[in-house]
Amino acid sequence: MxxxxxxxPDPRVENEALALIDSGxxxxxxxxxxxxxxESESYKGIQIKRYSSSRMxxxxxxxxxxLPFYRMSLSKKIRNFLEVNEIGVIHIHDMVAGEAVxxxxxxxxLPVILDLHENRPEIMKYYPxxxxxxxxxxxxxxxxxxxxxxxxxxxxxxxxxxxxxxxxLTERLGISSDRVAVxxxxxxxxxxxxxxxxxxxxxxxxxxxxxxYLGDTGLRxxxxxxxxAVANIVHGQHLKQKLKLVIVGSNSTDQILKxxxxxxxxxxxxxxxxxxxxxxxxxxxxxARIGVSPLHRNLHHDTTYANKLFQYMSxxxxxxxxxxxxxxHLVERAKSGLIHKEKDIKDLEEKIRQLLKNDDLASELGSxxxxxxxxxxxxxxxxxxxxxxxxEFESS
Numbered sequence: 001m002x003x004x005x006x007x008x009p010d011p012r013v014e015n016e017a018l019a020l021i022d023s024g025x026x027x028x029x030x031x032x033x034x035x036x037x038x039e040s041e042s043y044k045g046i047q048i049k050r051y052s053s054s055r056m057x058x059x060x061x062x063x064x065x066x067l068p069f070y071r072m073s074l075s076k077k078i079r080n081f082l083e084v085n086e087i088g089v090i091h092i093h094d095m096v097a098g099e100a101v102x103x104x105x106x107x108x109x110l111p112v113i114l115d116l117h118e119n120r121p122e123i124m125k126y127y128p129x130x131x132x133x134x135x136x137x138x139x140x141x142x143x144x145x146x147x148x149x150x151x152x153x154x155x156x157x158x159x160x161x162x163x164x165x166x167x168x169l170t171e172r173l174g175i176s177s178d179r180v181a182v183x184x185x186x187x188x189x190x191x192x193x194x195x196x197x198x199x200x201x202x203x204x205x206x207x208x209x210x211x212x213y214l215g216d217t218g219l220r221x222x223x224x225x226x227x228x229a230v231a232n233i234v235h236g237q238h239l240k241q242k243l244k245l246v247i248v249g250s251n252s253t254d255q256i257l258k259x260x261x262x263x264x265x266x267x268x269x270x271x272x273x274x275x276x277x278x279x280x281x282x283x284x285x286x287x288a289r290i291g292v293s294p295l296h297r298n299l300h301h302d303t304t305y306a307n308k309l310f311q312y313m314s315x316x317x318x319x320x321x322x323x324x325x326x327x328x329h330l331v332e333r334a335k336s337g338l339i340h341k342e343k344d345i346k347d348l349e350e351k352i353r354q355l356l357k358n359d360d361l362a363s364e365l366g367s368x369x370x371x372x373x374x375x376x377x378x379x380x381x382x383x384x385x386x387x388x389x390x391x392e393f394e395s396s
Contacts, residue, residue: 002078002090004097007031007048012117012185013093014044019383020390021045030081032057049085051077074100082108089113089393095120095144098151111393112155115183119165121145122300126220149173152180157389159183162326165303183386185307188379191282192314201283208244211352212288212317214281214308217251220301222294222322222342224260229349231264233356243269243356248284250275285315289362290355293321297342302326310377312336313369318362320351334377336369 003013007029017027026047033039033050041048057073078101082090091113092101098114105112121144152158152173158180160166166180211230217223230245247257247270254272261270273284285291291312295301302325309327312319319337321327331337338351355362 001027001029001093002081002097002101003029003031003093004074004100005032006034006037006050008043010093012115014046015188015379015383016091016115016183016386017046018044019379019386023387023390025390028081028085028087030078047085049081051081071100071103075103078104082110089390091115092155093117095148095151098155099147102151102154111157113157113159113389114151114155115159116148116165117161117185119300119303121148122298122303126218126298126300157181157392159386159389161185161304164326164329168299168303181385181389184305184377184382186305186310186377186379186382187307187314187373191311192373195279195282197286198280198283201280202287205244205246205287208242208287209356210284210288211243211245211290211292212284212312213245213247213249213292214284214311215249215306217247217249217254217257219251219253219256220296220298222296223247223257225294225343225345225348226292227257227260227264227266227270228345229352230269231266232345232349233352234266234269245270246273246284246288247271248273248276248281281311282315285311285317288312288315288317290352291317291319291337292352293319293327294340294348295322295324295327295342297322297324305330310373313366314373314378316366316370318355318365319369320348320355322348334369334372335365336372337365 001013001017003010007013013029017029020027027045028047028049030049030051032053034053034055037050039050057070074097078097081087082104087110089111090101090105092098093115094117095114101112121141149172152169153175158169160169160180160182161184163182166177166182170177170180211226213223213226215221226245230243234243258272261267291308293306293308295306305326309319309321309330313334313336319331321331321337321339322342323339324342328339331339338354340347340351
């Protein structure tokens, strides 16, 4: 496995590596180090091989498809890793290191898997540094999109995270669907079976009707719409239970959200919890009555899942989600929630009201989601696609 950043942590890399180890494979992980760390380490059975890097090299990674320096520097390290550890299959995590890996593989001709964690060329359009000088001149999402296509056509197999992403990729590039596998990011069974509750969190929200948001709070995630919908609800009726919008996560744009809460006069109904350790998530989920995922629609959100969906469903929390394609299809398939039109505050408000007024509906949707994760969509189940992909290499 090739990861062009430090490890740990990286949940997807770890989950995939452990799934393969459980199937009998030896997994060696190439990663970078920006400080003094052990060059070699066994981590949960993953053989980590760290290669020293610098902050300057890290900055050049953003220019990996603009200038050749990053590819040239990384390629030498990867070639050494491949030869010293007698690697049999290369698994690239995300596309940044893609060209460097293909260059390092020259003459070795090893099978190569490209694991696209997200729709990188599309999400780059929303990076702040790409929307101002000099990033807007040096880094082109269009060039990254073109390079993504070139990489997919050159590698042996590609992994994406949703069926929608597979459809977009195969149709755009005109490649066979059997060259692309789908391995979603979902929760492991331990997430909802093996945890310790934080009593202070549970007690704080006892008797409240908690609308929960977990994850990055950037504006494209749609929280401004949720805040306005909550304001309409609390100003429009007497609540039998005190409503609380609980936001667990952070982003540099959080002050905009807080200003909106103050402007609408609903400070007592909204808690900004900020960034929290992942082991607290279960405590928030335990007190939640609704989980929201109000993503704005774009090609990235239409072809990827927000992990919060699986977290909500695994705890039996009914979902209110926007009509971003991938999550809309997932929620409808699981019958685990209600869908609102993106950015439509009235529609979002109505869906929340439905669950406020109808405990039976909320309970049914929550139960459906929980069964869906347990019986069909835990990591232990969806990772079978990853294992099947590797079996193809054994039989070829």
